[in-house]
Each structure stands twice: as C-alpha cells, then as structure tokens.
Amino acid sequence: MVLRKEQKKKRRNEILSAGLDLFIRKGYAATKVSDIAEQVGMSAGLLFHYFGSKEKLYEELITLGIAGPMGAMAPTDMEPLEFFECTAKTIFHDIKTESFAAKMFVLMSQAFYNEAAPQRIKGMLEGFDIYTPTVALIQKGQANGTIREGNPYALAIAYWCAIQGIAEQMAQTPEAPCPDSNWIVDMIRGNSI
Amino acid sequence: MVLRKEQKKKRRNEILSAGLDLFIRKGYAATKVSDIAEQVGMSAGLLFHYFGSKEKLYEELITLGIAGPMGAMAPTDMEPLEFFECTAKTIFHDIKTESFAAKMFVLMSQAFYNEAAPQRIKGMLEGFDIYTPTVALIQKGQANGTIREGNPYALAIAYWCAIQGIAEQMAQTPEAPCPDSNWIVDMIRGNSI
DNA sequence: TATAATATTGAATATATATTCAATGAATTG
DNA sequence: CAATTCATTGAATATATATTCAATATTATA
Numbered sequence: 001m002v003l004r005k006e007q008k009k010k011r012r013n014e015i016l017s018a019g020l021d022l023f024i025r026k027g028y029a030a031t032k033v034s035d036i037a038e039q040v041g042m043s044a045g046l047l048f049h050y051f052g053s054k055e056k057l058y059e060e061l062i063t064l065g066i067a068g069p070m071g072a073m074a075p076t077d078m079e080p081l082e083f084f085e086c087t088a089k090t091i092f093h094d095i096k097t098e099s100f101a102a103k104m105f106v107l108m109s110q111a112f113y114n115e116a117a118p119q120r121i122k123g124m125l126e127g128f129d130i131y132t133p134t135v136a137l138i139q140k141g142q143a144n145g146t147i148r149e150g151n152p153y154a155l156a157i158a159y160w161c162a163i164q165g166i167a168e169q170m171a172q173t174p175e176a177p178c179p180d181s182n183w184i185v186d187m188i189r190g191n192s193i
Numbered sequence: 194m195v196l197r198k199e200q201k202k203k204r205r206n207e208i209l210s211a212g213l214d215l216f217i218r219k220g221y222a223a224t225k226v227s228d229i230a231e232q233v234g235m236s237a238g239l240l241f242h243y244f245g246s247k248e249k250l251y252e253e254l255i256t257l258g259i260a261g262p263m264g265a266m267a268p269t270d271m272e273p274l275e276f277f278e279c280t281a282k283t284i285f286h287d288i289k290t291e292s293f294a295a296k297m298f299v300l301m302s303q304a305f306y307n308e309a310a311p312q313r314i315k316g317m318l319e320g321f322d323i324y325t326p327t328v329a330l331i332q333k334g335q336a337n338g339t340i341r342e343g344n345p346y347a348l349a350i351a352y353w354c355a356i357q358g359i360a361e362q363m364a365q366t367p368e369a370p371c372p373d374s375n376w377i378v379d380m381i382r383g384n385s386i
Numbered sequence: 387t388a389t390a391a392t393a394t395t396g397a398a399t400a401t402a403t404a405t406t407c408a409a410t411g412a413a414t415t416g
Numbered sequence: 417c418a419a420t421t422c423a424t425t426g427a428a429t430a431t432a433t434a435t436t437c438a439a440t441a442t443t444a445t446a
Contacts, residue, residue: 004443030222030309033434043395048435113365116223151370157362158372165358169350172306177344179351187376197413197422226404236425241405
C-alpha cells in the first residue's frame with residue numbers, strides 16, 4: 001500500500017544520516033558520493049535517484065539545520081547567564097547522546113566558516129548571524145555582573161568556538177569523555193556573588 | 194652567485210605559506226594546487242618543480258609543525274596551572290600576530306582529527322599524543338587544588354578543543370577580536386584560594 | 387496474472403583537478 | 417660570449433570522482 005512511500009522516506013533519511021556523518025568527519029570536498037552510498041549500502045548511482053547531486057544532498061542537510069537545531073539556538077529574552085547555561089547544556093546533552101542535532105551543529109559551523117562550502121550554501125547562510133544577538137546578551141549580563149568584563153564580541157567568540165571545538169572533537173571520537181557544559185560557562189561567568 | 198639558491202628557498206617558503214593558508218581555510222581536499230599556485234603568483238606546473246606533489250607539500254608542512262610549534266607545546270615539569278596559562282598565552286599571542294606558528298597549530302589539529310587527511314600523514318602523527326601528558330598534568334593539578342575536579346581526560350579535551358576552536362575561527366576571520374587566554378584557563382581552574 | 391510504476395545496479399560518460407612534459411627564457415659559469 | 421644549468425609556462429595527459437543511462441528486478445495496481 002503505502003510501503004513504497006515510507007520506504008522511500010526511510011531511504012532518504014538513511015542517506016541524509018550517512019551524509020551528515022561523513023561530511024562532518026571528512027569535510028564536504030573529501031566526502032565521495034560513493035562513500036555515502038557505501039555507508040548506506042546502495043550503489044552510487046541509486047543515490048542520484050534520491051538526491052539529484054552531492055550538493056543537493058548537502059543543501060538539504062543545511063536546510064534541516066537552519067530549520068531545526070540552529071533555529072532553536074537563537075537567543076531569547078532569558079536572563080543572559082541562564083541562556084548560556086541552558087544552551088551549552090542542551091548542546092552537550094545532544095553530543096553525549098550522539099544525536100542528529102549535535103552533528104548538525106557541527107555541520108552548520110563548518111559550512112559557515114569553511115571557505116570550501118558550496119557557494120549556494122554560503123548564500124543560504126548569509127544573514128544567519130548568531131554573534132550579534134549573543135553580543136547583546138553578553139552586554140546585558142555584563143551590566144548586572146553575571147558575565148565577566150571584556151570585549152563582548154571576544155567573549156561571544158570564546159563561548160561559541162569552545163563549544164564548536166568540543167562538538168567537533170566529539171563527532172570525531174564519540175568514545176571520548178565529554179566535558180561538562182558548566183566548564184564552558186565558567187569561561188564567561190562574572191564574579192558577582 | 195648564491196642568488197639562485199636563495200631565490201629557490203624564498204619561493205619554496207612562499208608556496209609553503211600559501212599552502213598553509215589555504216589548507217586551513219578550505220581543508221586539504223578542497224584546496225586546489227592551482228589555488229596555491231595562483232596565490233603565490235606562479236603556474237601550477239611550476240609548483241611541481243618545487244614540490245613533487247600536493248601531498249608532499251602538505252607533508253612538509255606537517256613535518257615543520259611537528260618540529261616547531263607542536264614540539265614546543267609538550268608538557269614539562271612546570272606547575273600544572275602555570276603550564277596551561279603559559280601555553281594558552283603563547284598560542285593566543287601567536288594568533289593575534291597572525292604568525293606561521295598559529296596557523297600551523299590549526300593545521301596540525303585538522304590533520305590529526307580530520308579523516309580526510311592523507312594516510313601517510315596520519316602515520317606521521319601516530320604516537321603524537323598530546324592528551325596523555327596533559328591528563329597527567331591535570332591530575333597533578335587536581336591533587337594540589339589548582340585544577341578543578343572532574344574527569345581529567347574530559348578537562349584536557351575542554352582545554353585543547355576550546356583553544357583549537359578559537360584558533361580555527363581566528364584563522365578564518367583574523368579581523369575579529371581575540372579572546373583572552375585567561376578565560377580558557379578559567380575553564381579548568383580549581384577554586385583553591 | 388498482466389501491466390505499469392518504481393527501485394536498483396553496473397557500466398559508460400562527463401568533469402574537475404593533479405601531474406607531466408616539451409619548449410622557452412633567464413641566470414650562471416667557464 | 418658560448419655553453420650550461422635552472423626557472424617558468426602552457427598545453428597535454430592521467431586520474432579520480434560526480435553524474436547519466438540503459439537494462440533488470442521488484443513492487444504496486446487493475
């Protein structure tokens with residue numbers, strides 16, 4: 001009955017999952033379509049039946065990332081320190097459970113900063129700026145002493161890049177012990193009692 | 194007289210420098226030999242006169258990294274916290290001055306963890322383990338209260354990966370403000386008075 | 387069951403990029 | 417200055433990998 005349709009969706013997801021895994025481990029350019037196909041257990045030719053090209057597959061992952069994990073990360077009107085604690089905890093929890101979300105976080109960071117990402121994807125990520133709202137939040141926190149003194153942009157970089165570095169490492173060697181999210185927050189924490 | 198020889202050395206260094214720059218920005222696979230040649234201002238063919246292959250060029254960079262920046266980073270018998278403060282400060286200073294050393298640090302990290310690095314290079318980095326001595330140092334610091342409690346390996350990961358994440362970012366966007374090395378150390382600092 | 391639609395493969399093709407090479411120009415040496 | 421060696425280029429070749437496609441198997445529909 002609907003078997004065909006469900007099977008197709010499942011197969012697409014398998015491809016997306018394998019692609020995500022390989023893209024973050026090897027990078028876009030070094031990941032061969034045949035690698036992905038092999039990891040799924042299908043011929044390379046068949047992959048093109050599901051996704052028109054390697055770039056389309058990558059693009060779909062980025063689209064998922066924009067809609068999901070990254071979207072949920074947008075700063076709110078929470079107390080600044082609370083936001084940073086909460087976000088770090090969520091990401092690290094995802095990392096520990098090896099979730100799709102955590103890998104997606106790594107993929108997005110790579111796509112954003114690696115010059116090798118396809119041009120069209122670069123375009124999709126234009127205006128996807130996590131630093132501006134983060135800086136605003138940090139300034140707010142500095143005003144009430146919950147965030148340490150220092151260049152707010154530099155603090156934002158320290159926070160996100162530390163998380164990114166650790167997330168990438170965990171994606172590479174999932175068996176290694178995962179740092180505590182509080183340690184990251186201590187990097188930017190103020191010394192207000 | 195010796196002009197030829199000096200010119201040759203200078204040219205080799207230009208290639209190494211351009212290669213290092215592009216490898217860390219795009220990754221090994223996505224960096225075209227013609228990109229490197231263009232950045233130096235020579236034909237792609239000529240590059241092969243200086244380095245037999247793209248891989249050989251990469252290999253020479255890694256060799257330089259092993260001998261230089263990474264070698265200097267090996268833990269000593271210093272006070273643990275002092276070592277971490279000192280190392281972070283040195284790396285961040287290098288980053289701020291956009292030195293060869295800082296880029297090399299990024300290259301080495303990438304070569305170590307990215308599965309796409311050429312196999313031979315992987316081999317060269319075998320046994321180049323920065324974590325074992327770091328863990329030992331952390332345990333020593335935990336014993337005298339200068340390093341916080343927690344899984345020593347996880348603390349080592351937090352420290353190195355945070356530095357790596359920030360270094361990579363700075364390599365990508367050198368105009369951004371650089372975090373303070375002390376912030377990183379605060380991540381692992383104990384609360385002994 | 388017969389027919390149509392879809393999934394799958396493996397081989398063929400296209401494309402991108404690494405690498406080679408013959409030819410040319412510039413520097414060095416005697 | 418003549419001869420030789422080295423630097424350099426641009427075009428040709430080799431190689432790796434993305435992509436297409438005709439043929440076949442499988443599943444759905446009537």
